[in-house]
Amino acid sequence: MFPYDATILAAVRTSPQSVADVLEIMGTIDATCTDADGLKWFNWLYQRVTQAVEAQVNAGTFSDAAWMAALDVQFAGFYFSALAAYLSGASAPGCWQALFEQRNQAPIARIQFAMAGINAHINHDLPQAVVATCRISAIVPNHGTPQYVSYTTLNTTLDSLIDTAKKELRLRLLGDVIPAISPLDATLETWSVSASREAAWNNAEILWHLADAPPVSSAFMQTLDGLTELASRTLLVPVP
Numbered sequence: 001m002f003p004y005d006a007t008i009l010a011a012v013r014t015s016p017q018s019v020a021d022v023l024e025i026m027g028t029i030d031a032t033c034t035d036a037d038g039l040k041w042f043n044w045l046y047q048r049v050t051q052a053v054e055a056q057v058n059a060g061t062f063s064d065a066a067w068m069a070a071l072d073v074q075f076a077g078f079y080f081s082a083l084a085a086y087l088s089g090a091s092a093p094g095c096w097q098a099l100f101e102q103r104n105q106a107p108i109a110r111i112q113f114a115m116a117g118i119n120a121h122i123n124h125d126l127p128q129a130v131v132a133t134c135r136i137s138a139i140v141p142n143h144g145t146p147q148y149v150s151y152t153t154l155n156t157t158l159d160s161l162i163d164t165a166k167k168e169l170r171l172r173l174l175g176d177v178i179p180a181i182s183p184l185d186a187t188l189e190t191w192s193v194s195a196s197r198e199a200a201w202n203n204a205e206i207l208w209h210l211a212d213a214p215p216v217s218s219a220f221m222q223t224l225d226g227l228t229e230l231a232s233r234t235l236l237v238p239v240p
Contacts (some may be wrong), residue, residue: 001103007032008039009087012080019054019069022076026050036174038103039083041110042117045165050076052157062150071133071151078125079117094229095120098236107238109178111169115188116232118162122196123228128221130204141204151201155194162193172239184239191235 011028014021026047033040053072062068082096092100099116102108130151134141142148166188170178178184203224210217 002034002037004032005087009084012084012087014080016073016076016080019050019057019072022073023047023050023054025076025080036104036106038099038105038108038110038113038173039117041113041169041173042099045114045118045161045169046076046079046121048161048165049158052161053154056154056157062153063146064150067133067137067139067147068150068154070136071129074132074136075121075126075129078129079121082120082125093120093124093225095124095225095232098229098232102236104173105236105238106173108173108236109169109184109239110171110173111166111188112184112236112239113173114165114169115162115191116235118193119191119196119231119235120228122193122200123231124221124225126197126200127203127207127224130201131207134204134208141201141208143201143205148201151197155197158193158197178239182239187235187237191231 008029011025011032014025016022016025026043029043030040030047033043050072053068056062057065057069057072082092083100086092086096086100099113099120103113130141134147137147139145139147172178203220206220207217210220
């Protein structure tokens with residue numbers, strides 16, 4: 001779709017081993033994408049989220065900083081894998097496909113691309129990332145654990161970053177100004193990062209208990225992908 005997609009594909013095929021590696025890949029995507037690429041604006045927001053996670057890990061803000069760092073790497077891997085699949089012509093999850101296939105649609109606002117990506121990543125990928133991180137750490141994902149407390153500690157930071165993005169990215173893809181009063185505002189107000197992350201943790205607990213029933217687990221993820229795709233496509237309806 002874009003002449004530089006091969007550069008992005010090479011970057012996301014790299015397996016990050018640390019938060020610094022994740023940020024390096026995101027930096028490559030940011031430097032490669034033009035402003036006319038909707039992918040740039042999701043990556044822009046996600047890069048800032050990851051920088052905030054790195055800062056809080058280094059500051060010792062989390063009760064289990066090592067687990068949060070590991071989660072960050074696992075989580076980003078789902079984004080990179082979905083993008084690699086799409087760019088290589090393979091099948092990406094529908095919730096991601098909704099964003100990737102509209103990367104060049106000028107009537108869509110930058111914040112819409114950012115939020116559609118956040119929606120796909122949290123509602124579809126985050127439950128799987130929590131399970132993967134817990135398996136590596138030999139920890140059961142339960143409410144009330146130090147890992148859950150660390151996980152929810154990030155919510156306030158995410159709310160602040162998304163509020164900032166809603167102001168800074170309130171432009172159509174090519175930079176055209178959106179009307180001061182727009183249906184977009186109502187759409188964005190219906191989406192809560194804290195509620196979505198709580199649902200993602202709940203779904204992680206479900207997936208954990210479905211580990212011995214792969215067909216059921218697969219069906220669960222297919223349903224989750226379908227619902228998340230619907231939300232992403234709603235978020236990407238062009239602004240009048």
